[in-house]
Amino acid sequence: MATSEVNVFCRQMSGMTSYEGYSYEDVSRIAKSVLDRVKCRPHIGIICGSGLGGLANMLEDKEVILYEDIEGFPVSTGHINLEHTWKPVPGHAGQLVFGWLHGKQVVLMKGRAHLYEGYDVHKIILPVRVMKLMGVKMLFVTNASGGINPDYNVGDIMIIKDHFNMPGFAAVNPLVGPNDDRFGPRFPPASQCYSLRLRKIVRSIGEKLGMSGYLREGVYCFLGGPSFETVTECRFLKVAGVDATGMSTVPEVLVAGHCGIEVCGISLVTNKCVMEYDSKQVANHEEVLETGEKRAHDMQKLISAVVGEL
Numbered sequence: 509m510a511t512s513e514v515n516v517f518c519r520q521m522s523g524m525t526s527y528e529g530y531s532y533e534d535v536s537r538i539a540k541s542v543l544d545r546v547k548c549r550p551h552i553g554i555i556c557g558s559g560l561g562g563l564a565n566m567l568e569d570k571e572v573i574l575y576e577d578i579e580g581f582p583v584s585t586g587h588i589n590l591e592h593t594w595k596p597v598p599g600h601a602g603q604l605v606f607g608w609l610h611g612k613q614v615v616l617m618k619g620r621a622h623l624y625e626g627y628d629v630h631k632i633i634l635p636v637r638v639m640k641l642m643g644v645k646m647l648f649v650t651n652a653s654g655g656i657n658p659d660y661n662v663g664d665i666m667i668i669k670d671h672f673n674m675p676g677f678a679a680v681n682p683l684v685g686p687n688d689d690r691f692g693p694r695f696p697p698a699s700q701c702y703s704l705r706l707r708k709i710v711r712s713i714g715e716k717l718g719m720s721g722y723l724r725e726g727v728y729c730f731l732g733g734p735s736f737e738t739v740t741e742c743r744f745l746k747v748a749g750v751d752a753t754g755m756s757t758v759p760e761v762l763v764a765g766h767c768g769i770e771v772c773g774i775s776l777v778t779n780k781c782v783m784e785y786d787s788k789q790v791a792n793h794e795e796v797l798e799t800g801e802k803r804a805h806d807m808q809k810l811i812s813a814v815v816g817e818l
């Protein structure tokens with residue numbers, strides 16, 4: 509039986525009607541079709557978080573492909589505004605940008621898909637597997653997050669040292685489904701998802717760039733969203749050892765680690781989570797985008813210098 513047939517068979521046998529994974533052959537075909545359209549042969553991948561799409565400005569000799577022009581790529585399901593016009597999730601453009609950074613070939617995702625948009629977790633991670641089969645060896649995953657750690661401030665940049673996959677407790681994990689060993693093992697470890705080597709480089713470069721005052725290292729928690737957290741949820745996360753929380757990143761990181769890509773996670777703390785029941789503060793996406801804009805230059809400087817060092 510061909511692998512694609514095995515996948516279909518497994519889906520039928522297990523009754524996994526919601527399983528929307530892509531086979532190794534599907535991913536190979538998609539990767540090839542993308543590479544056929546660009547000159548770049550990327551070794552480094554970058555995923556831009558909310559409001560961080562400006563990271564694409566770092567690249568030279570850019571070549572751009574829209575997600576909607578790539579088979580299977582998740583486009584932002586967005587929202588219908590009060591003028592009855594459809595808009596993508598603000599801050600997530602939906603462009604795959606290829607280019608050069610410090611003499612290295614890079615592919616950058618300007619915008620990502622999230623669970624709360626209604627996508628199956630297997631769809632969300634398709635771009636990471638495509639990156640792998642395009643030749644990517646190292647992935648920088650960025651995001652916007654809410655600070656749980658009371659010592660954190662808006663605008664802090666947190667190097668992710670570990671994560672808490674809350675939806676994973678209910679088997680929301682992109683590695684659920686028939687495993688294809690060509691991607692990675694059935695039971696991969698997850699205790700070293702975030703490369704210690706890259707964490708050290710980011711820290712030392714961040715310090716050299718004068719960012720010590722707002723450079724942190726901490727634990728990121730993935731939640732499904734789209735609602736921001738209740739006060740009780742935030743207090744629970746604090747007790748669990750979480751420093752910052754968001755609605756992305758972890759599925760991408762699990763899949764990257766599974767297929768042997770070295771991962772670096774960098775989170776921008778765009779707002780402080782509300783920890784007091786009677787607080788008048790509320791989380792909102794506008795503040796997230798605003799902080800992203802304010803720190804965009806620092807994030808670019810940091811990632812660009814780190815890539816230059818590799």
Ligand SMILES: O=P(O)(O)O[C@H]1O[C@H](CO)[C@@H](O)[C@H]1O
Nearest residue numbers: 557558651652755756793796
């Ligand atoms: O994780 P990224 O994509 O940076 O976006 C974060 O910001 C949005 C909420 O403001 C959510 O999508 C959350 O996950």
Ligand SMILES: Nc1nc2[nH]cnc2c(=O)[nH]1
Nearest residue numbers: 652653654753754755796
């Ligand atoms: N879940 C969550 N995601 C975010 N993304 C940016 N800020 C936040 C936040 O406070 N909570």
